[in-house]
Amino acid sequence: MKTYNKLNIKLLFAVLLVHFLSSCSKEFLDEPQNTAGLPEPIVFSDREIVQSFITGIYDRYKGQWDDDLADDVNESDPDTGGLYAMYFARTAKGNDLILAPTFYRFDYAHDNRQPTYRRTSFTWTFNYEIINYANLLINGLANSSLDDVTKKEFTAVGKTIRAFHYFQIALEFAPNYNTDRTSTRIPIYTEPATGASVGNPPSPLTDVYSLILSDLTSAIQDLPEERLGKSYINKAVANGILARVLLVTQDDWSLASSAAKAAYGGTAATAVISSSWGNGFDDLTDQDWLWGHFQNGTNESNYYWMAPHVFMDHLTVSLQNTYINTNFRDTFSDTDVRKLFQDLYNSATPYREFITTKFAFAFESDVPLMRKSEMVLIDAEAQYNLGNEPEARNLLFALQSARDPNATLSVNSGNDLMNEILLERRKELYGEIGVEWFDAKRLRMPINRDAVHRVAVNVPADSELFYLNIPQSEIDANPNMDESLNQ
Numbered sequence: 141m142k143t144y145n146k147l148n149i150k151l152l153f154a155v156l157l158v159h160f161l162s163s164c165s166k167e168f169l170d171e172p173q174n175t176a177g178l179p180e181p182i183v184f185s186d187r188e189i190v191q192s193f194i195t196g197i198y199d200r201y202k203g204q205w206d207d208d209l210a211d212d213v214n215e216s217d218p219d220t221g222g223l224y225a226m227y228f229a230r231t232a233k234g235n236d237l238i239l240a241p242t243f244y245r246f247d248y249a250h251d252n253r254q255p256t257y258r259r260t261s262f263t264w265t266f267n268y269e270i271i272n273y274a275n276l277l278i279n280g281l282a283n284s285s286l287d288d289v290t291k292k293e294f295t296a297v298g299k300t301i302r303a304f305h306y307f308q309i310a311l312e313f314a315p316n317y318n319t320d321r322t323s324t325r326i327p328i329y330t331e332p333a334t335g336a337s338v339g340n341p342p343s344p345l346t347d348v349y350s351l352i353l354s355d356l357t358s359a360i361q362d363l364p365e366e367r368l369g370k371s372y373i374n375k376a377v378a379n380g381i382l383a384r385v386l387l388v389t390q391d392d393w394s395l396a397s398s399a400a401k402a403a404y405g406g407t408a409a410t411a412v413i414s415s416s417w418g419n420g421f422d423d424l425t426d427q428d429w430l431w432g433h434f435q436n437g438t439n440e441s442n443y444y445w446m447a448p449h450v451f452m453d454h455l456t457v458s459l460q461n462t463y464i465n466t467n468f469r470d471t472f473s474d475t476d477v478r479k480l481f482q483d484l485y486n487s488a489t490p491y492r493e494f495i496t497t498k499f500a501f502a503f504e505s506d507v508p509l510m511r512k513s514e515m516v517l518i519d520a521e522a523q524y525n526l527g528n529e530p531e532a533r534n535l536l537f538a539l540q541s542a543r544d545p546n547a548t549l550s551v552n553s554g555n556d557l558m559n560e561i562l563l564e565r566r567k568e569l570y571g572e573i574g575v576e577w578f579d580a581k582r583l584r585m586p587i588n589r590d591a592v593h594r595v596a597v598n599v600p601a602d603s604e605l606f607y608l609n610i611p612q613s614e615i616d617a618n619p620n621m622d623e624s625l626n627q
Contacts, residue, residue, distance in 0.1 A: 180276075184284035190277075190294050191368075197273045197301060198371055202433055202442050205262050218445045218459065219243045220262035224433065224507055226308065228447035229259060230574020233599075235589045236468040236566055238491045240461040243451065249595045250605045255612035255626055263312050264611045267305040268329075274302035276332045296362035300378045302330075303355035307385055310348050312608050316581050317388050319602050321346045325610060325625055327618070339618025342625070349389060356382045360402075370424045371434045379403040380430055380510045383518045388582045390525070397522035403430060404515035408538035411512040417477045417543070420500025421508060422449060430510040437504030446507055448571040453501035454484055464494040467590050468570075471563060476544040478567055491594045498571060508572050513539055517565050524561065529553055536561060539568065581606045 183189055201223040219225055229247040232239050239248040246252035252259040277298035281291045306328075314323045326348050327340040356378055363375040380403035386396035404411040414428035424432035435441045444450050444459060452462045464481055472479035480497045487493060499505075520535035533550045540547040552560050562579055569575040580587050580601075587599040599605045609626040 180280055184280040184286065187286065187290050190281070190286070190290070193277065194294065194297055194372075195368075197270060197277075200270060200273070202435075202446070203266075204442070204445055205266060217243065217258070218447075218450070219247070220258055221442065221445045221447070222266065223509070224442075224447045225445075226263055226266070226312070227509075227573050228451065229263075230577040231448065231571055233574070233587065234576030234580075235587055235593070236465050236570055236576055238463040238465055238593055239451075240463070240492075241594070242461040243459060244461070250597050250599055253605065253608045255609045255615065260608045261611045261613060263608060264309070264614060267309045267312075270305045271302055271329060272333050274298045274305070275330060278302070278330075279332050292362040293364060296359035296378075297373055299355035299359040300363065300373050300381065303352045303359070303385075304381050306348055306352050306355075307381070307388075310345065310352070311388075311578070311581070313610065314345050314348075314607055315604075316584060316602065316606065317345060317349060318390060318582075319584060327620070339614070339620050341620035349385070352385055353382075353389075356385065369434060370429060370432050373431070376403045376405075377431045377510060380515055383515060387518060387521070390582075393522045393525040397519050397526070400515040400519040400522065403510075404512035404519070408516045408519070408535050409542070412516055412539045412542045414511075414513065414542075416508075417498075418480060420449075420505070421498055422500050422502065422505035424506040424508070428511045428513055429506075429508055430512055430515070432509050433507035435504050435506055437502065441503040443503055446505065449499040449501040449505045449507070452496060452499045452571055454495040455497065456501045458501040462495075462571075463492055464496050465590060466490075466493055466592055468566070469494050472567060473544055473546065475546045476567075478543055490592045493592075496571070511569075511572075513568055514565070514573075517561060517568065521558070521561050524558055529557060532557060532561070536564060539564065543568075577606075 178189070183193055203222040205220050205222070205225075219229065229244060229252075231237060232244045232248040233250060239245055246257070247259060254260065275298075278295055281295050281298070284291065306326075309326055310317070314320075314325050321344070323345045324342045326342055326345070328343045328348060328351060329340060330351070360375060360378050360382065363373070363378050365375050367374040379399045383396050383399040383403060386392055386399065412428065414426055416423065416426045416428065424434060433446065435446065448462070450458045451460070454460045469479070469481045472481075478498070481494045482497060483493055484495050485492055516535055516539055520532045523529070523532040523535060533552075537547065537549045540550075550557065550560055562583075565575050565579060577587070579585070580599075584601045586601045586603075589596045589598060610621060615621045615623060615625070
């Protein structure tokens with residue numbers, strides 16, 4: 141249980157205090173100032189301090205993580221940052237984008253899943269640390285004297301955070317839910333760790349998803365729509381997370397549709413309106429954005445770490461290591477505003493032929509984590525699976541017509557319609573959340589790369605390459621985990 145005992149105990153009741161600047165035009169927070177920590181009774185005695193604690197949790201989403209948690213030397217790298225690093229590692233594993241042999245190159249080659257590798261250790265540690273913070277929040281509120289309204293609201297935030305990160309662990313460290321629901325690889329913790337904590341045994345995947353769904357359905361009842369800014373979770377974001385989870389379980393398409401509608405507002409034509417296309421995808425005030433990382437370029441910035449912008453923008457001094465598959469480029473019509481590709485280098489190297497200008501890098505570039513357009517596409521997929529193909533086509537067209545003035549209502553049905561929805565997800569969300577990898581895993585599809593790729597690996601459906609091994613550090617520290625999990 142190295143994740144807790146080596147790292148979290150010294151931060152157990154740390155509160156990352158912030159100043160809320162109501163005059164800010166985009167977000168109401170500064171970089172946390174106090175990391176000395178406060179005792180639990182003080183943390184949970186005041187609403188503003190609890191809010192500061194939650195802000196500190198969100199700040200960890202933009203962290204820069206040490207490769208080796210056992211020493212005191214920070215050897216962190218841009219491909220093991222916060223939430224953005226996990227999403228971009230998924231992005232690198234698909235067919236639509238091509239990575240140069242720099243950062244994320246091992247993710248790109250599907251060669252980064254062994255128990256001692258940085259990707260494995262970071263992904264496990266990052267998510268379980270945030271889960272422990274969520275458990276601290278939920279437990280501290282339960283034992284506090286705060287008023288019931290405050291306790292219910294912030295407990296709902298804690299449950300949403302916990303559910304979100306258990307969902308990430310389930311995606312990253314277990315087979316697809318509908319491939320093997322009995323897979324037993326992930327320990328569940330619902331109480332905060334202490335110095336005496338012993339790691340729990342792994343639970344069946346069904347239990348992990350039961351906790352995720354229970355936390356989300358409970359939280360949605362108590363979360364408000366109001367929030368300090370779009371870096372914060374509210375009812376719409378929790379509904380969006382629930383909709384994503386239901387894309388994986390595929391057992392309640394009616395709820396998937398209603399959750400998606402609750403997230404995007406129910407009117408697809410207005411939900412999908414966006415000013416980001418052609419403007420750098422770097423401003424969370426865009427009405428299409430539901431949730432994102434805020435940066436201001438100074439005390440709120442991850443500088444040259446924050447994916448995807450720093451890796452995909454070739455027109456600014458940055459890391460510039462991502463290219464576009466020619467065949468993916470060719471799926472966009474010439475009148476589609478999303479066709480933001482350039483043959484910048486006039487290179488004879490096939491994989492370097494096209495770059496994208498979707499993302500503009502700057503230290504103040506905000507990063508999308510969830511958008512209404514994604515929710516409209518989830519609703520379209522839900523309608524398809526409910527047998528309501530006309531509505532699925534209408535929802536699809538709401539997005540397509542907003543991106544391309546020459547778009548026409550789809551005439552596809554059956555598998556052709558489903559494939560059109562999946563292609564639209566790739567075209568709309570490329571570079572953002574690893575959508576191609578996510579869809580291939582949940583729908584039990586292969587990832588077959590075109591010959592244009594630098595590494596033309598093919599990943600069969602249900603391959604073990606769709607999930608990581610359990611970190612060796614966890615196996616060594618947790619007596620209830622053993623080597624057989626990685627065989």
